[in-house]
Amino acid sequence: MTVRANGDRLQQVLINLLSNAVKYNPAAAPRIVLRAEARGDQVHVDVTDNGGGVARDEAELIFEKFARGGRADRGYGAGLGLPISKAIARAMGGDLTVEFRPDGSSFFRLHLPRETAAAAPLAATS
Ligand SMILES: Nc1ncnc2c1ncn2[C@@H]1O[C@H](COP(=O)(O)OP(=O)(O)O)[C@@H](O)[C@H]1O
Ligand SMILES: [Mg+2]
Numbered sequence: 001m002t003v004r005a006n007g008d009r010l011q012q013v014l015i016n017l018l019s020n021a022v023k024y025n026p027a028a029a030p031r032i033v034l035r036a037e038a039r040g041d042q043v044h045v046d047v048t049d050n051g052g053g054v055a056r057d058e059a060e061l062i063f064e065k066f067a068r069g070g071r072a073d074r075g076y077g078a079g080l081g082l083p084i085s086k087a088i089a090r091a092m093g094g095d096l097t098v099e100f101r102p103d104g105s106s107f108f109r110l111h112l113p114r115e116t117a118a119a120a121p122l123a124a125t126s
Contacts (some may be wrong), residue, residue: 001038002115009088010112011095016081017047023049024071024106038114042094045110053106059098085110097119 003010014034021032032049051071054062058069063086066079086096094112101107 001036001043003043003112004115005092005094005112009092013085013088013110014045014047016085017110020081020108021049021051021106022046023075023077024069025049026071026074027051041114041116043112043114045111045112047106047108049106050104051106053101053104054098056100060102062098063096 018032018034024028025032027050029080030051031047032047034045034047036043036045051099056071061067062069062078063082065083067083068079072079082096089096089110089112091114094110097109097111099107099109
């Protein structure tokens with residue numbers, strides 16, 4: 001599968017999500033899973049970790065600039081990683097969302113437009 005995205009910006013978003021998954025994970029055996037899946041005209045890139053997750057009432061707050069959640073005591077941060085990542089995702093025609101999971105895992109989903117053969121502008125030039 002192929003996504004339509006700026007490679008440097010995509011890397012920046014993934015580094016933000018993965019470093020959060022490491023930093024905010026107090027589990028004795030930390031586990032981080034990165035998975036990509038094509039869904040219709042989108043690709044979902046999911047980052048999950050077993051560090052206790054994001055509380056239901058924090059899910060909107062953590063996308064605000066300078067907002068830090070209940071796990072902020074685990075490491076230094078300016079509270080800008082997620083708002084910047086969400087803005088980047090939206091600028092690329094996608095989005096960044098978080099889901100509350102009752103099992104206590106964190107679940108961040110990066111939605112990106114899927115590149116299809118029909119959408120590829122160079123496909124018709126040969
Ligand atoms: N994987 C995660 N598990 C639990 N909480 C998280 C996770 N990722 C982010 N958070 C919460 O979201 C808040 C905002 O994250 P972010 O915007 O990256 O800023 P920062 O990491 O500088 O605090 C963090 O302070 C933390 O409380
Ligand atoms: Mg961060």
